[in-house]
Amino acid sequence: MGELRLMKGNEALAEAAIRAGMDAYFGYPITPQSEVLEYLTREGYNRTKCTILQAESEIASINMVYGAAGAGARVMTSSSSPGISLMQEGLSYIAGAELPCLVVNINRGGPGLGTIQPSQGDYFQSVKGGGHGDYRLIVLAPATVQEMADFVEEGWDLADKYRNPVMMLSDGALGQMMEKVELREQRDRTARKAPEWATTGKPVERDRNFITSLFIKPEEMEQVNLHLQEKYRTIEANEIRVQEMDTEDADFIIVAYGLSARIGHKVMEIMRAEGVKVGLIRPITLWPYPYATIAKAAEHVKGFLSLELNAGQMVEDVRLAVNGRCPVGHYGRMGGIIPSPEEVVEVLKDMYSKIQ
């Protein structure tokens, strides 16, 4: 059993990053995630001599991440929606240059400056590619403070394994809420060696290393793209993570991730108490997406409800998976409003009565 603490999601994330052997963090203040930068400036260097730097913008932050990742460091940045929008160019470069790093989005309501309250309005941006070009981020969606801590090291391990940026897509509620969290042991960050491709200075015995996403000859650029696509297919084959709850006997399934999955879980309990067999599928990786899990369930259920804090984004992937075999509905609140389980129960009952 690791050390138990009562922590905010943002603080648990920061603490987990220190313990996972983070070499560097670059970030810029934005609500509702500023605790990450505050916690790390207070604790990070003092404990592991890691680099913690408040950058002048999110644009600078993500490009510092690029430089540090290229130099072989275990590196992270975090922000919230408008700041993540500013990072999209950098993320595209990082994906193109195949650099491992962790980027955390504490999603808030938009569009524009929006609100500081929780939202899942950045699903499209996260999983469909918010920047230019054909690339993918591995996207992890925590639903608890515990997962906000756990997915830090797991995210970095995935990033290193595939030389690919990993995004943790959380939200303002998970970032701000306090829960019990079990923390892992402190890793020795000096034990981790820089990868052989990193720009650490060219010894005589090897050719220079260079980090780039520029391939001006179309024949080369196509080969790089084909290589990336092959990598993405490997990730799709190996790294899908999904939680199924009471789906085996279910007549109806709620699909929800992150905070919405917690509401969906309560909805499921209420419905089951009333004798309606409702199940829950919680995608943990939003890319790669658990299409097969949903498709399999579509063979025996009467319908799906995609529950999201947005106008209906993930529902498109649910429909792709279901492929017309049964009705797929969506329910969501926007602008920082979180629906109550009772509100969703009414929606679900209405939908369920129509497909009976």
Added chain:
Amino acid sequence: MENSMHEVEHHYDEMSVVCERPSTLLDARMHYCPGCGHGVAHRILMEAIEELGIQEQTVGVAPVGCSVFAYHYMNVDMQEAAHGRATAVATGIKRCLPDKYVYTYQGDGDLAAIGTGETVHTVNRGENILIVFINNAIYGMTGGQMAPTTLLEQKTSTTPYGRESSFMGNPLKITELLAQLPGAFYVTRQAVNTPVNVRRAKKALLNALKYQKLNKGTCMVEIVSNCPTNWGMKPVEANEWLVENMLPYYPLGDMKVPSKEDIENA
């Protein structure tokens, strides 16, 4: 025939090498236009790195612009940055590898237009890096558009009637601006239009790299350069135009030099 070959080889044996490619430059054909200052600037930077014996400890950052392919010529570990973000990338590298020598090599559009924010804040933090700034008053790679450093009345493809200050602002003396910041340790403006200036510019690069080990702040070497192709001139004419037009507005010389105490106390 065999005899003559033997004679030739013998002849070579008696010759001594007076000029060769530094080991820090790769044996590659550069894509730069004839007469362009980039080739000379690349060479003196890499000669400085060779002479200091720091090739193994150096990491460079290439920009977006004509020198976007610098990593195909410079034989050190390098990263290619997004447009304008070279000093942010260099910050990330240097903070993680504080014992290495880190430099950026950037043009005027990269450093003084799209990357102004990153440049100012990098120097303001006093990052212990070298910024090599090539100022030729034009966007070369994209075909000769107005740069932040384009002179008044200078014609470019986006100032076809000449740059006019009330409409397009004034040529930005960003190096003077950066020299005001406490984080700047050594700031100088050089040129590579004459042999004397090339030697002076190389000396400045050598000093700037040496200073990096002092961990006292950012070193910046601006090199006033040319662009014969997009200025629409022959190389010799371009260098004459540089002397007559660029140097009066961008005068050569040191803007900030370390004091003796700075160096001795380090």
